Amino acid sequence: MAVVPTDSLTPAETPPGSPPEAPSGTLSERPTASPASPPPAAPPAGRRAGERAGERAGGRARTRSGSAEAAPPVEELLALAVKAVGGVERPGQLAMARAVQHAIDSGDHLAVQAGTGTGKSLAYLVPSIRHAMTSEGSVVVSTATIALQRQLVDRDLPRLAEALAPLLPREPTFAILKGRRNYLCRYKASAGWPDDEQEQLFDPGEVSVTGRMVQRIQEWADETETGDRDELVPGVNEQAWRQFSVSARECLGAQRCPSGTDCFAELARARAAESDIVVTNHALLAIDAMEDIPLLPEHDVVVVDEAHELVDRVTSVAAGELSESGIAMAVRRVGRLVEQGIADRLLQAGEDLKALLAVAPPGRIDELPQVLGLTLALIRDAASACVTALGPRTGGDKDDPEGAGLRKAAFTALDEVRDTAQRMLDAFGHAEEVDRAEVVWLDAGTERRPPTLRIAPLTVAGMLREKLFGDRTVVLTSATLALGGAFDGLARQWGLSAAPGDRSGWSGLDVGSPFDHPRSGILYVAEHLPQPGRDGLPEAYLEEITELIEAAGGRTLGLFSSMRAAKAATEALRERLSVPLLCQGDDSTMQLVKRFAEDEPTCLFGTLSLWQGVDVPGPSLRLVIIDRIPFPRPDDPLSSARQRHVAAKGGNGFMAVAATHAALLLAQGAGRLLRSQHDKGVVAVLDPRLATARYAGFLRASLPPFWPTNDPAKVRDALRRLAAS
Template identity: 65%
Template sequence: MRRIDGAQRYGLAVPETTTELPGVSELLATAVAAVGGTERPGQLAMAEAVARAIRTGDHLAVQAGTGTGKSLAYLVPALRHAVEREATVVVSTATIALQRQLVDRDLPRLEKALAKPLGRKPTFAILKGRRNYLCLNKLDSGMQDEPDDAALFDPFQVSALGREITRLREWVSDTETGDRDELVPGVTEHAWRQVSVTARECLGAARCPVGTDCFAEKARGEAGRADLVVTNHALLAIDALQGFQVLPEHDLVIVDEAHDLVDRVTSVATAELTSSSVAAAARRAGRVVDQEIADRLLEAGDGFTLILEDLPAGRLDTLPVALSGTLSVVRDAARACLDGLGPERPADVDVATARKLAQSQLEEVHDTAVRLLGAFDADDAHKRDVVWRTGDSGLGPPRPPALRVAPLGVAGLLRERLFAQHTTVLTSATLTLGGTFDSMARSWGLPPEQQGPSEKTAGTATDKAPDGPRWTALDVGSPFDHARSGILYLARHLPPPGRDGLPPAYLDELAELMTAAGGRTLGLFSSMRAAKQATEALRSRSDVPILCQGDDSTALLVRKFAEDEATCLFGTLSLWQGVDVPGPSLSLVVVDRIPFPRPDDPLASARQRAVEARGGNGFLSVAATHAALLLAQGTGRLLRSTNDRGVVAILDPRLATARYGAFLRASLPAYWTTSDTEVVRAALRRLAAAN
């Protein structure tokens, strides 16, 4: 691969193909002017690099800091390519917020701005998974899902569900899209399941009696006609991994928020077996197969329930004999039900619908049981999956136990199903961990950054260098001067974090920093327990208003935090990546401890052990990389505009003292760094006075 940085970064001159269309730099200037922005060197460098990737077929990873304007930098060359080649481009995001930004703000403005220079108005569409659209056939047929266990004996839940379904029936006459996100206020997941289907449950437009009016098919049709389709990582993963086409034919994929790609693909590739899922499949089967055959699955589910309840929570390194036996019985009983379905009889729509719903649930139970049984066949170095029994998280009401199976890695899947099929651009504000792209590249299935350039002439996306797909890395930097705008405070003098909550010294330090900042503090904690402990302790000793995640919806809490400069907001994981509060309301970000994965995290611990079994450093490859990514995302909350100033305070002294601290610090922006608490407090007081 080739890396582009340094002085070369902003001096890129990528020759354009011979075409009547204007070049990318000219189109970008037009787009920036149309949105009232200013031209940024990093944005131009990124746009030209994306154009080059499109032309050569080499994949591209671009780190673009907050404020770079990366969405325009990839949308402009993508739309140019789509119009020039009459091709479709797919843009995938991890969050609804970015999806809405693209569809509601960026693309409508580009549509108008680029219509004249491109010779026609470029078109775009949004496409989500089928489960996000209301299914008219399911609504009309009354084929409702089985109720949750709790609802069986709770008349209040039953009546609440009925009211929600009534709302959905009324909404049908008002909605043009059937998109769940357009229903305000929303409904519970249980209610939505009654009126939606997965791709496996769908009859198909040709066989469905209301197929011509299907909301999901209309969305797919619009996507098939669009130049650019905005989707999410989950649907991208389903399209790539599950063997049936969901997205329209496309030759270019742009993955924004690419730091989240592996986790989202892993989530899609994770399966779960529960007592209720087996029982629901048996009840569905009982409607379309001989009751005796369905009863066998129901009995198998009862046996699975007994074994599952006796299993301790946590990762399973070996398959207990009793569990192996009951899983085999579940597998065989589900297989018998599938065989009992017999051939399809499309003439009767109600029967066909019931059969399809039963088949989907039975296949899921059968395939998951097969996967669970096969997960223990290899040694640690060659295992493909990890299995664990879930336990009570301690958050919210207790949930029944489940048996889950997840892939140890998705690099091979991405390499074969994404990079081998499409030219791919991956971008985020956080891609270099420890100062290089290596960690992210490894998780995606790309060769290491240190590899020299391939001697082979760059060609299509399916041409590969001997050791993997060809790709280029580009860091366009950030418009922020981190060394002048921010201070990284390493609280070297504090004790290491313990297991029994926040040490008193941490609470004292946090209180003094908050007071110096005059509020204006975002507290990022490694657990909800720590966030609540800090909230309770500091509310009793400070007049500063403190909001805590869980007190209200996260969106409302963030809005209140942004509106009142004296307010503090404490929370956990979603705040590490989801807060965008520019201006004087945020001048201090506090991190209580390095966010390593929990030692009992089944997936992280299994991945770490697999790396060690292959002779690698499991801690650095898994735990430190996980922590580096979250730290980079969390500290990125501080500077959200070029006028922002403030302090990032890390209370965990290991960032300054441990051997791995250098790796973690190299993953953060180049803030001016100090361990002098008086210097930091004085700086915060000056900022508070200035505001």
């Protein structure tokens, strides 16, 4: 691995641990940009672009058709792009753009940490456009959230394309490509397929609401030009949408489908194939990498934005589940296509699974109980019998187009049940822990969701190394990648660790942030509080939160490690505080954040989605409270299994899994505070372990370099001064 030296922020004029020049706890008004050094002129060790291109022979990458040397340098294009959007070029942005261009030219992978306000979208889009215009392939940009996809497609790329066109051979083109489930299926909408949820019980009011949604989709289907679900406003629930969409495996294919020539998903793919930049999501990127049939157009460069979420999103794609309701759905799809007795075998096997899971303890399953093994084998064999009874997978489609769709849906559901059951059986029986590849656990379910047996890979590093990084250059970027001050933790999870003999080169670069964290923010660790327990928030925590919010005059985002803690704090503090207090779940998250941003005294409490999904610049957010270090639950099946697996291979499971997870969320949560150059405030962590535990240094090195203190009086003074100003 070649590591580009990490850029440090401009040091504050006061030594760490000392009060700023202003009165105790007051936040200085002086904004200072943090310069970032460009990557070294000499390329890092690793494969050159030509060498990697040669290794891709026979793959999906294409060769250059134009001359990169003839295109304007990336610095010139970036300057024009920044001017076009009315921005100011930042040192970190320029350093990142140069590093991305260097990675594309050298063929090495690159991880870039770019703090909020850096302008990282332009920093990777400009060199990506430059590359796409001088090669035959597209550049794929993958994001984790719909919000960022929309920002890229609706705002950044249109302005960039127009601004850069005068310096390029033609105006760059771009498109968004989503999974097939996101597009309306004309064939399914007209063929009258059975509703997957018809046998589940719903509240009569809910049925009525879903029925109205179905009617709206039918009316919209006659008007839409894209079939994109996101263009249906207001949106509809999953139950209604499923009646009009198919997964990639359920799809007949353009050649066999009666509606193939007008298929919205195929039209979207065709647009993407003709575009220079294709914006997609991590899930589709993973499916494209894992499946034999490519979903994305030819590309030899991928930019993964919000890369801190890549492993979780890929794990979700690679996971599987088995439940009685899922098996019943497969039986419904088989319908009358097979003899009733054969379908009944599968239905009975599903009933057996339901009875077994109803009495089994939830959690990780390390050894396969005999009764569960027999049940899984029954499910596998019954599903296989149904597949055999269905007959050939192709043939007769033209004579019976509606029947072809029903048969494909039946095959897809049966294959998933059979393959998942076999996969779960294969997960057991390993003599050594290091040989185990997957973990199986029982999810207890809820009132509306039945107990479900789940399976997931213990690591996706090998798959990513082979399928994603193997035949293309990948740039990974986020505001939080250098955990504990280094990229190695996430790099290992991505499969980029440099093993002996591994020829894949990669580099890491931290371009810093335009914010002066030591003068704009305080990191307060409440070292005097007791360690958090398992019985809810201690009274001392509630008193501390009350005092901090009163000092701030509201303006607080409370990030809690569980929804139970968030709700408990909300109920307790509404009686003590005079400011409005919202809690996640009171309304849609979007509406809650809107109300929080529009009314300065209002506070908002919540859990996971708020740790990463809130962008509220300005005086409405002066205080971020974190109740405890967000370690995964000790009984979390996947996390605990991964820790054990790392330990079995000689590593530190706690640091590699639990501490890395906590560091990532802490950094994301703390990053909610400063969203613009003029923002100021406090990040208050109530968990004293951030000051006292042996792993505290690793966690604190993952956070922005705020001015640190353990003195509650200084923090309250600072918040009062901010509220008064």
